[in-house]
Amino acid sequence: MPTLAITNFNIVLSVLGGWISLFGLVSYLCKENFYLSEALISLLAGVAFSPAAANLIKPLEYTFGSQEDLNTVTLYFSRLVLGIQLVLAGVQLPSRYLRKQWRPLLWLLGPIMTAMWLSTSLLIWGLVPKISFLEALVVGSCVTPTDPVLSNVIVKGKFADHNVPKELQDVIIAESGANDGLGYPFLFLGLYLLEVTWGAGEGGKDIKGAMGLWFGETWGYTILLSVVYGAVVGGGANKLLHWAEERKFVDRESFLVFAISLALFIVGTCGMIGSDDVLACFIAGNAFTWDDWFRLETLDDSLQPTIDMLLNVSVFMWLGAVCPWQEFLVNGGVVPLYRLVILGVLVLMFRRLPWVFAIHRFIPQIEEVRQAIFVGFFGPVGVSAIFYLYITLEFLKGREPREEVEHLAEVVKIVVWFLAICSIVVHGLSIPLGKLGFYLPRTFSRGVSVTSDGREFLPPIRSRVSTLVARRPRRNSGDELPATEPPSSDTRRSVYRIGGSVIPQGPAHGNPDIKTTTADLGGLAMGADGSSSAVETDLESPSLPGRTIRFPDESLVIAGPTTATEPGPAGAQHADST
Known part of the structure; x- marks a missing residue:
């Protein structure tokens, strides 16, 4: 006799498939009429299905009750999403873009990114109790990179077509792709210096050894190796695909999915050698379409945007389900809620906007003041911040258990999660609320007129x-x-x-x-x-x-x-x- 099999696997498939189908029915209405991104909507859906609400998605049960395993799953999931998204971001850029536009990118990835890191760290240091400046540098580095997943909201769709010039869209894509991988030096500078203060630093346990590790391991092995590896793999893949296509060895389906499979290969191989797979994926994507051949051949195809949408919906549903909502309210006094709210507001206002506005004259793609304000405000914090959060927790897990280490782990978890949620919500609602504020008064003024005696009059x-x-x-x-x-x-x-x-x-x-x-x-x-x-x-x-x-x-x-x-x-x- 048939029996019900209400297992976690069946429930997850039902919830995920049902939600994607239901959202798909109104996707154009949400994204192009109301300017709501699938990231915000899927995050809210993840919250609704989480253990705190409907209890249909139970992340902790999937890892047999182990919080460490759940952290590992979230880290790997974010790695996968970022890797694929960044290869696709690199493929979207015009031919030889990184070589042609290295000056504006240097401004965005150098002075602006450094200013974002320091200003965010100062705000965290001032508002989070019982935290040193070095610890604030570690927390601030996690939210310094702009998220490439959320950046797609402002570079795709009707709003971008009408309001964002193509040159500005390209530089936003390039910056969000490159600075994701460049978050490693900011993060590990603070971590290595903290090890010195904790008396557990490698390489002599002094400042000289810490800086040697930072330059040699972080910059040399993690960053430079990933750049070289990504360029070699991307350029080689382009040559191989050219060779196969000229001889009619590759079919259309394999041709279209090649960039995605390339992302999976790079994430896996870079993970094995311990290099920066996120940066390698972006470099590989740009090198893969260096001659613009693959980008132009797939310009009219919707496979890549489709995969992009599926990943966005899935990862933000997962983030909504695993987010430690309860710890924002009750965290043992680590960070009071009112301080988190103030921190979220100040970070969104001063993390990026003043610095982009200050030097926007040196970036040719930002031609007007309103464009500088736009680029400065839309520097979202999202999947990349969660990725660096769990990189930090993994690093701290291998250190000697002590009060300072446990306190930093708790602070970075609460602060980074809260700032990521703030950014997803605020940046997800900014465009629709801005449109509403612009059109609503005009709609009322056109639809309602006032007669000479003060009575309202509607046209017949x-x-x-x-x-x-x-x-x-x-x-x-x-x-x-x-x-x-x-x-x-x-x-x-x-x-x-x-x-x-x-x-x-x-x-x-x-x-x-x-x-x-x-x-x-x-x-x-x-x-x-x-x-x-x-x-x-x-x-x-x-x-x-x-x-x-x-x-x-x-x-x-x-x-x-x-x-x-x-x-x-x-x-x-x-x-x-x-």
Whole structure:
């Protein structure tokens, strides 16, 4: 007789699959209309399914009640996500980007990152009780790198297309990718100096030995080796893929997944040799597309954005479930809650914004003051901070048990988790709240007028409906709409598929095979005389092979005026765009 098997494995699969499916049904509405990222939404879902709420996701049970094993799982999961994300980030950058744009990156990764580290450490030192400045440097280094996962929120989607120039998007991607791996020197400088003060330092237990370890092991073995290794593996993989593709040895599926498998290989091999796998992945991704070949070949493919979305949803659900929420409230007086709240506000305000604003004139991609404020504010703390948190706990676990070590482990856990949650929530809500604050007063002022005697007056419903109908093109109809001003070729906008790739649009965009017909499209094509007719892309065109539906981000904008029309089988008119 069948029996219920309510096991943790079945529950996790049901919750994860059900949540991704439900979120997918409204994903475009959330991300492109309300500007909410899957990171924030998935974090809240993880909290809702965690042991503190619905108790459907039980992380501690998966590691048989061992907190150390749970820390290890979280560390490895964050490594995996960062590795794949950073290879994809490197692949997104234009050809030879790191060599061409090394000056602005040097400003961002040098003075600005150092100022972020020191300012955050000073705030932690001033607000966290019973902590030395060296210990504050260790805690501050964990939240210094900007998170590449959360940075995607501001460099992808409709908001970025309308508000962030492409050059600025690229420099944000490059900075968030590179400074993730460069967090090691900041972290281990504080840890090695702390070992000296604790009397347990290696290499002579003095400052000279600590600095020797920092330069030799951290900079030499961890950083430089990872850069060389990533460049060699990425460049070699590019040559091998070229060789296989020229001889028709590789199929389309393997070609598309090559960058992701490369990330898995680098994370595994760098983990075995103990180097910086995060930095190696970013360098390898950029070296892999150094000649721009792979990036351009996969520009219209949605596999990479799909994997990116699945990883984002999964990792932030996990973070929401494993976050030590209770310790924010009750932590034995290590860090009182009111101090954590003040620290979160001050870190978000002064960790990055003043320094980017101060030297933005030296970064050509930041052309205006508002762009400097934007780049300075959006320096999110997320998965990378959790990664460095557990690197720190792993380092401290191997040291002699003493009160100072245990206190630092408790402080870094509480502070880094709290700052990461603050950043995810604040940066996740900043764009929608900013949009709401900008449009809400204008909406009220347009929708409500005041008569001379002070009474509020709304326009008649009939006039509002007629205005809406007049502005909205009719679909599935051959009826002509009132003529409007013909679109100019200078105002054409790119059209994007799901995932963000650009849909070629006719000969003007280098694709003469694409045809536009009124039988398929509900848009408007303008004739030479100013008349308009409903046209749409032929679904058999190379840009949409075999597709019978279009998604909201695939709406077509006609490339230019029509040159000829001919009667169609259903009374519609076919128009070929020029």
